[in-house]
Amino acid sequence: MTPRPPAQLIDRFGRVVDYLRISITDRCDFRCVYCMAEDMTFLPRTQILSLEEIYSIAQAFVELGVKKIRITGGEPLVRKDALSLLKNIGQLDGLNELVLTTNGSQLDTMSAELKAAGVKRINISLDSLNAEKFKRLTRTGDLQQVLNGIQAAKSTGFERLKINAVVLKNQNHEEVGDLVQFAVDNGIDISFIEEMPLGVVKQHDRGVAYYSSQLIKQDLAQRFTLIASPEKTGGPSNYFTVADTNTRVGFISPHSENFCSTCNRVRLTVEGRLLLCLGNEHSVDLKAVLREHPNNTAVLKQTIINAMQIKPEKHEFNVHEQPVILRYMNMTGG
Numbered sequence: 001m002t003p004r005p006p007a008q009l010i011d012r013f014g015r016v017v018d019y020l021r022i023s024i025t026d027r028c029d030f031r032c033v034y035c036m037a038e039d040m041t042f043l044p045r046t047q048i049l050s051l052e053e054i055y056s057i058a059q060a061f062v063e064l065g066v067k068k069i070r071i072t073g074g075e076p077l078v079r080k081d082a083l084s085l086l087k088n089i090g091q092l093d094g095l096n097e098l099v100l101t102t103n104g105s106q107l108d109t110m111s112a113e114l115k116a117a118g119v120k121r122i123n124i125s126l127d128s129l130n131a132e133k134f135k136r137l138t139r140t141g142d143l144q145q146v147l148n149g150i151q152a153a154k155s156t157g158f159e160r161l162k163i164n165a166v167v168l169k170n171q172n173h174e175e176v177g178d179l180v181q182f183a184v185d186n187g188i189d190i191s192f193i194e195e196m197p198l199g200v201v202k203q204h205d206r207g208v209a210y211y212s213s214q215l216i217k218q219d220l221a222q223r224f225t226l227i228a229s230p231e232k233t234g235g236p237s238n239y240f241t242v243a244d245t246n247t248r249v250g251f252i253s254p255h256s257e258n259f260c261s262t263c264n265r266v267r268l269t270v271e272g273r274l275l276l277c278l279g280n281e282h283s284v285d286l287k288a289v290l291r292e293h294p295n296n297t298a299v300l301k302q303t304i305i306n307a308m309q310i311k312p313e314k315h316e317f318n319v320h321e322q323p324v325i326l327r328y329m330n331m332t333g334g
Contacts, residue, residue: 007065009304011311019068019265020061024054024082026270028075030103031139032125034166034195034209049272051085053290057268058089060300067096071119074270077106083113090118097121101164103141107149111156121160122153123191128172129182137172154186162189162250167216168209176216177223184247191237191250192216213251220249236263260314266307274304276311284310 009017027042028035049057058069069089076082090098097120104124107114114122126146128134134143153161163183167173176192183190194213220226225243232239237250267275272287284307286300293299 007063009061009064009066009308011308013311013313015263015311016065017264017266017308017311018066019070020058020066021070021072021265021267022054022058023072023074023268023270024049024051024076024085025074025079027078028073028103029078029105030075030141032103032127032141032166033137033139034168043271048270049268049287049290051081053272053287054085054268055088056290056297056300057286059092060297060304062092062094063297064301064304065094067094068099069095069097070099070101072101075103075105076100077102077110083110083117086114086119087117099123101125103138104146104149104153105141108145108152111149111152111158115156115158120158121162122158123162123164124150124153125165126150126163126179127165127167128175129178130175133172133175137168150186150188154188160189161186162191164191164193166193166195167211168195169211171209173211173216173219176219180220180224180242180247180249183249184242184245187246189239189248189250191252193252213253216251224249263311266311274307276307277314279314280312282310282312 011017025048061069071082071086071089073079086098086100089095098118099121100114100119101123102125104126107122107124124146127137129143131143134141134146150161150163163179165172165176165179167176180190192213194211195209217226226240226249227243229239229241229248231248236252238253239248239250241248263277267278268286269275269283272285272290273283274286276282276284284303286303289300289303
Protein backbone atom coordinates (compact mmCIF):
# COMPACT_ATOMS: atom_id res chain seq x y z
CA MET A 1 0.00 0.00 0.00
CA THR A 2 1.40 3.43 -0.96
CA PRO A 3 2.03 5.53 2.16
CA ARG A 4 0.02 8.74 2.46
CA PRO A 5 2.06 11.88 1.80
CA PRO A 6 2.65 14.10 4.83
CA ALA A 7 0.09 16.82 5.42
CA GLN A 8 0.94 20.23 4.04
CA LEU A 9 -0.66 23.65 4.02
CA ILE A 10 -0.05 25.29 0.63
CA ASP A 11 -1.29 28.73 -0.40
CA ARG A 12 -2.37 29.77 -3.91
CA PHE A 13 1.15 30.99 -4.69
CA GLY A 14 2.64 27.57 -3.96
CA ARG A 15 4.20 28.55 -0.64
CA VAL A 16 4.23 25.81 2.01
CA VAL A 17 3.13 27.08 5.43
CA ASP A 18 4.94 25.13 8.14
CA TYR A 19 5.46 27.83 10.79
CA LEU A 20 2.79 29.15 13.19
CA ARG A 21 3.25 32.10 15.53
CA ILE A 22 0.78 32.16 18.44
CA SER A 23 0.09 35.20 20.58
CA ILE A 24 -1.16 33.95 23.95
CA THR A 25 -1.77 37.40 25.47
CA ASP A 26 -1.98 41.04 24.43
CA ARG A 27 -0.76 42.12 27.86
CA CYS A 28 2.81 43.12 28.61
CA ASP A 29 4.80 44.57 31.49
CA PHE A 30 6.59 46.90 29.01
CA ARG A 31 5.08 49.60 26.77
CA CYS A 32 7.60 49.76 23.92
CA VAL A 33 7.11 52.86 21.78
CA TYR A 34 6.96 50.94 18.46
CA CYS A 35 4.64 48.23 19.78
CA MET A 36 1.75 49.88 21.58
CA ALA A 37 0.28 53.08 22.91
CA GLU A 38 1.24 54.15 26.42
CA ASP A 39 -2.37 54.05 27.63
CA MET A 40 -3.36 50.68 26.16
CA THR A 41 -6.75 49.09 26.81
CA PHE A 42 -6.38 45.33 26.83
CA LEU A 43 -8.95 42.78 25.75
CA PRO A 44 -11.38 41.33 28.32
CA ARG A 45 -10.87 37.67 29.11
CA THR A 46 -14.04 36.57 27.30
CA GLN A 47 -12.65 37.87 24.00
CA ILE A 48 -9.39 35.95 24.10
CA LEU A 49 -8.72 32.29 23.48
CA SER A 50 -8.52 29.98 26.46
CA LEU A 51 -5.34 27.93 26.88
CA GLU A 52 -7.33 24.83 25.91
CA GLU A 53 -8.49 26.52 22.70
CA ILE A 54 -4.94 27.59 21.86
CA TYR A 55 -3.74 24.02 22.34
CA SER A 56 -6.51 22.65 20.10
CA ILE A 57 -5.51 25.03 17.31
CA ALA A 58 -1.82 24.23 17.72
CA GLN A 59 -2.59 20.51 17.56
CA ALA A 60 -4.62 20.96 14.37
CA PHE A 61 -1.81 22.90 12.71
CA VAL A 62 0.80 20.29 13.61
CA GLU A 63 -1.43 17.56 12.18
CA LEU A 64 -1.58 19.70 9.00
CA GLY A 65 2.21 19.78 8.68
CA VAL A 66 3.37 22.72 10.77
CA LYS A 67 6.84 21.93 12.14
CA LYS A 68 7.64 25.08 14.11
CA ILE A 69 5.53 27.01 16.61
CA ARG A 70 6.63 30.28 18.19
CA ILE A 71 4.83 31.52 21.31
CA THR A 72 4.60 35.31 21.54
CA GLY A 73 2.55 38.07 23.13
CA GLY A 74 2.43 40.86 24.31
CA GLU A 75 4.72 39.27 26.85
CA PRO A 76 3.73 35.59 26.82
CA LEU A 77 5.20 34.78 30.21
CA VAL A 78 2.85 37.14 32.06
CA ARG A 79 -0.12 34.93 31.17
CA LYS A 80 -1.19 32.66 33.98
CA ASP A 81 -0.34 28.98 33.35
CA ALA A 82 1.70 29.78 30.24
CA LEU A 83 4.19 27.07 31.25
CA SER A 84 1.57 24.33 31.22
CA LEU A 85 0.49 25.38 27.73
CA LEU A 86 4.09 25.35 26.51
CA LYS A 87 4.61 21.89 27.96
CA ASN A 88 1.51 20.53 26.24
CA ILE A 89 2.36 22.05 22.86
CA GLY A 90 5.97 20.90 23.19
CA GLN A 91 4.78 17.30 23.41
CA LEU A 92 2.81 17.38 20.14
CA ASP A 93 3.86 14.52 17.87
CA GLY A 94 5.30 15.94 14.65
CA LEU A 95 6.37 19.31 16.01
CA ASN A 96 10.09 19.82 15.44
CA GLU A 97 10.59 23.03 17.31
CA LEU A 98 8.85 25.03 20.03
CA VAL A 99 10.36 28.50 20.41
CA LEU A 100 9.56 31.64 22.37
CA THR A 101 9.80 35.40 21.93
CA THR A 102 9.96 37.38 25.17
CA ASN A 103 11.03 40.75 26.52
CA GLY A 104 13.24 38.89 28.99
CA SER A 105 11.68 40.28 32.14
CA GLN A 106 10.67 36.84 33.47
CA LEU A 107 13.66 34.77 32.34
CA ASP A 108 15.66 35.17 35.53
CA THR A 109 13.13 33.02 37.39
CA MET A 110 11.55 30.94 34.59
CA SER A 111 14.39 29.79 32.32
CA ALA A 112 14.79 26.32 33.81
CA GLU A 113 11.04 25.67 33.69
CA LEU A 114 10.89 26.83 30.05
CA LYS A 115 13.60 24.41 29.02
CA ALA A 116 11.88 21.60 30.93
CA ALA A 117 8.65 22.44 29.09
CA GLY A 118 10.36 21.79 25.75
CA VAL A 119 11.29 25.29 24.55
CA LYS A 120 14.37 24.92 22.33
CA ARG A 121 15.24 28.50 21.39
CA ILE A 122 14.42 31.92 22.81
CA ASN A 123 14.38 35.34 21.16
CA ILE A 124 14.79 38.23 23.60
CA SER A 125 13.90 41.81 22.74
CA LEU A 126 16.76 44.17 23.61
CA ASP A 127 16.89 47.54 21.86
CA SER A 128 19.49 49.31 23.98
CA LEU A 129 22.29 48.63 26.45
CA ASN A 130 21.89 52.09 27.97
CA ALA A 131 19.59 51.94 31.01
CA GLU A 132 18.14 55.41 30.49
CA LYS A 133 17.52 54.86 26.79
CA PHE A 134 16.10 51.39 27.45
CA LYS A 135 13.64 52.91 29.90
CA ARG A 136 12.63 55.55 27.36
CA LEU A 137 12.07 53.00 24.57
CA THR A 138 10.16 50.53 26.75
CA ARG A 139 8.54 53.20 28.95
CA THR A 140 8.47 50.79 31.94
CA GLY A 141 11.32 48.31 31.43
CA ASP A 142 14.33 47.65 33.68
CA LEU A 143 17.47 46.93 31.64
CA GLN A 144 19.24 45.07 34.44
CA GLN A 145 16.28 42.74 34.88
CA VAL A 146 16.51 41.80 31.19
CA LEU A 147 20.30 41.38 31.32
CA ASN A 148 19.90 39.09 34.34
CA GLY A 149 17.33 37.11 32.37
CA ILE A 150 19.71 36.70 29.43
CA GLN A 151 22.41 35.35 31.73
CA ALA A 152 19.94 32.96 33.34
CA ALA A 153 18.88 31.69 29.92
CA LYS A 154 22.52 31.24 28.92
CA SER A 155 23.16 29.17 32.04
CA THR A 156 20.10 27.03 31.37
CA GLY A 157 21.52 25.81 28.06
CA PHE A 158 18.91 26.40 25.34
CA GLU A 159 19.89 25.32 21.83
CA ARG A 160 20.17 28.94 20.77
CA LEU A 161 19.52 32.40 22.17
CA LYS A 162 18.99 35.48 20.04
CA ILE A 163 18.51 39.17 20.69
CA ASN A 164 15.95 41.05 18.61
CA ALA A 165 16.56 44.79 18.25
CA VAL A 166 14.19 47.19 16.52
CA VAL A 167 16.40 49.98 15.21
CA LEU A 168 15.11 53.57 15.27
CA LYS A 169 17.02 56.51 13.82
CA ASN A 170 18.39 58.91 16.47
CA GLN A 171 16.98 56.74 19.22
CA ASN A 172 19.17 53.64 19.24
CA HIS A 173 20.72 53.34 15.76
CA GLU A 174 24.15 54.40 17.06
CA GLU A 175 24.16 51.34 19.35
CA VAL A 176 24.10 48.62 16.68
CA GLY A 177 27.84 47.98 17.00
CA ASP A 178 27.65 47.73 20.79
CA LEU A 179 24.71 45.34 20.53
CA VAL A 180 26.63 43.06 18.16
CA GLN A 181 29.64 43.17 20.48
CA PHE A 182 27.35 42.20 23.37
CA ALA A 183 26.08 39.24 21.32
CA VAL A 184 29.64 38.18 20.45
CA ASP A 185 30.80 38.47 24.07
CA ASN A 186 27.90 36.29 25.19
CA GLY A 187 28.05 33.74 22.37
CA ILE A 188 24.51 34.44 21.19
CA ASP A 189 22.88 35.69 17.97
CA ILE A 190 21.22 39.00 17.15
CA SER A 191 18.68 40.20 14.57
CA PHE A 192 18.05 43.81 13.61
CA ILE A 193 14.47 44.62 12.61
CA GLU A 194 13.13 47.47 10.52
CA GLU A 195 10.13 48.88 12.35
CA MET A 196 6.78 47.62 11.08
CA PRO A 197 3.97 50.24 10.87
CA LEU A 198 1.26 48.59 12.96
CA GLY A 199 -1.15 50.77 14.94
CA VAL A 200 -1.16 54.53 15.38
CA VAL A 201 1.28 55.53 18.13
CA LYS A 202 1.18 59.15 19.27
CA GLN A 203 4.45 61.10 19.58
CA HIS A 204 6.27 58.59 17.37
CA ASP A 205 6.85 59.39 13.69
CA ARG A 206 7.77 56.14 11.96
CA GLY A 207 8.96 57.91 8.80
CA VAL A 208 11.45 59.96 10.79
CA ALA A 209 12.52 56.94 12.89
CA TYR A 210 13.04 54.56 9.93
CA TYR A 211 16.58 53.17 9.68
CA SER A 212 17.21 50.61 6.94
CA SER A 213 19.07 47.32 7.20
CA GLN A 214 21.54 48.61 4.60
CA LEU A 215 22.49 51.52 6.85
CA ILE A 216 22.92 49.13 9.78
CA LYS A 217 25.25 46.94 7.69
CA GLN A 218 27.29 50.01 6.75
CA ASP A 219 27.59 50.97 10.41
CA LEU A 220 28.62 47.46 11.43
CA ALA A 221 31.23 47.24 8.65
CA GLN A 222 33.28 49.82 10.53
CA ARG A 223 33.80 47.35 13.41
CA PHE A 224 33.05 43.83 12.14
CA THR A 225 33.50 41.59 9.13
CA LEU A 226 30.15 40.00 8.27
CA ILE A 227 30.18 36.86 6.15
CA ALA A 228 26.96 35.92 4.34
CA SER A 229 25.48 32.71 5.73
CA PRO A 230 23.09 30.26 4.05
CA GLU A 231 21.61 29.32 7.44
CA LYS A 232 17.89 29.86 8.03
CA THR A 233 15.81 29.35 11.15
CA GLY A 234 12.43 29.21 9.47
CA GLY A 235 11.79 32.93 9.87
CA PRO A 236 12.44 36.01 7.74
CA SER A 237 16.01 36.82 8.88
CA ASN A 238 18.87 36.93 6.39
CA TYR A 239 21.92 35.85 8.37
CA PHE A 240 25.58 36.79 8.39
CA THR A 241 28.31 35.36 10.62
CA VAL A 242 30.66 37.68 12.48
CA ALA A 243 34.14 36.65 11.34
CA ASP A 244 36.06 34.49 13.85
CA THR A 245 33.00 34.03 16.07
CA ASN A 246 29.94 31.77 16.32
CA THR A 247 27.58 34.76 16.45
CA ARG A 248 25.09 35.25 13.64
CA VAL A 249 23.72 38.68 12.76
CA GLY A 250 20.30 38.64 11.12
CA PHE A 251 18.42 41.35 9.27
CA ILE A 252 14.62 41.43 9.07
CA SER A 253 13.83 43.97 6.37
CA PRO A 254 10.12 44.24 5.55
CA HIS A 255 10.68 47.58 3.79
CA SER A 256 14.09 47.50 2.12
CA GLU A 257 14.38 43.78 1.30
CA ASN A 258 10.87 42.41 1.04
CA PHE A 259 10.76 38.70 1.97
CA CYS A 260 7.15 37.92 1.07
CA SER A 261 7.98 35.55 -1.79
CA THR A 262 9.32 32.99 0.69
CA CYS A 263 6.77 33.55 3.46
CA ASN A 264 6.07 30.24 5.24
CA ARG A 265 4.16 31.48 8.27
CA VAL A 266 0.81 32.54 9.62
CA ARG A 267 -0.17 34.06 12.97
CA LEU A 268 -2.83 33.29 15.52
CA THR A 269 -3.84 36.42 17.41
CA VAL A 270 -4.81 36.36 21.05
CA GLU A 271 -8.47 36.89 20.11
CA GLY A 272 -8.44 33.86 17.82
CA ARG A 273 -7.97 35.41 14.40
CA LEU A 274 -5.84 33.38 12.02
CA LEU A 275 -3.88 36.20 10.43
CA LEU A 276 -2.58 35.24 6.99
CA CYS A 277 -0.17 38.18 6.64
CA LEU A 278 1.40 40.57 9.14
CA GLY A 279 0.85 43.53 6.82
CA ASN A 280 -2.73 42.80 5.71
CA GLU A 281 -6.04 42.15 7.41
CA HIS A 282 -6.84 38.87 5.61
CA SER A 283 -7.93 36.60 8.43
CA VAL A 284 -10.30 33.87 9.59
CA ASP A 285 -12.00 33.74 12.99
CA LEU A 286 -10.89 30.41 14.45
CA LYS A 287 -12.35 31.28 17.84
CA ALA A 288 -15.82 31.35 16.29
CA VAL A 289 -15.17 27.99 14.61
CA LEU A 290 -14.05 26.41 17.88
CA ARG A 291 -17.00 27.74 19.84
CA GLU A 292 -19.61 26.95 17.19
CA HIS A 293 -18.21 23.45 16.56
CA PRO A 294 -16.72 22.29 19.89
CA ASN A 295 -14.54 19.17 19.67
CA ASN A 296 -14.96 19.04 15.89
CA THR A 297 -11.36 18.82 14.71
CA ALA A 298 -12.38 18.11 11.12
CA VAL A 299 -14.20 21.44 10.76
CA LEU A 300 -11.29 23.30 12.37
CA LYS A 301 -8.76 21.69 10.04
CA GLN A 302 -10.83 22.33 6.94
CA THR A 303 -11.21 25.98 7.93
CA ILE A 304 -7.43 26.27 8.25
CA ILE A 305 -6.90 24.55 4.89
CA ASN A 306 -9.43 26.87 3.21
CA ALA A 307 -7.77 29.92 4.77
CA MET A 308 -4.59 29.31 2.80
CA GLN A 309 -6.46 30.45 -0.31
CA ILE A 310 -6.79 33.99 1.02
CA LYS A 311 -3.18 34.38 2.12
CA PRO A 312 -2.08 37.51 0.19
CA GLU A 313 0.97 37.62 -2.05
CA LYS A 314 2.69 40.41 -0.11
CA HIS A 315 2.32 43.23 2.35
CA GLU A 316 2.22 46.93 1.46
CA PHE A 317 4.05 48.58 4.36
CA ASN A 318 4.82 52.30 4.05
CA VAL A 319 6.49 54.00 7.02
CA HIS A 320 5.84 57.44 5.55
CA GLU A 321 2.04 57.14 5.66
CA GLN A 322 -0.48 56.58 8.43
CA PRO A 323 -0.69 52.81 8.94
CA VAL A 324 -3.44 50.96 7.12
CA ILE A 325 -3.17 48.26 9.79
CA LEU A 326 -4.68 49.71 12.97
CA ARG A 327 -4.01 46.76 15.28
CA TYR A 328 -0.95 47.05 17.48
CA MET A 329 1.97 44.64 17.46
CA ASN A 330 1.08 43.33 20.92
CA MET A 331 -2.29 42.17 19.56
CA THR A 332 -0.74 40.62 16.46
CA GLY A 333 2.02 38.67 18.14
CA GLY A 334 5.65 39.73 17.78
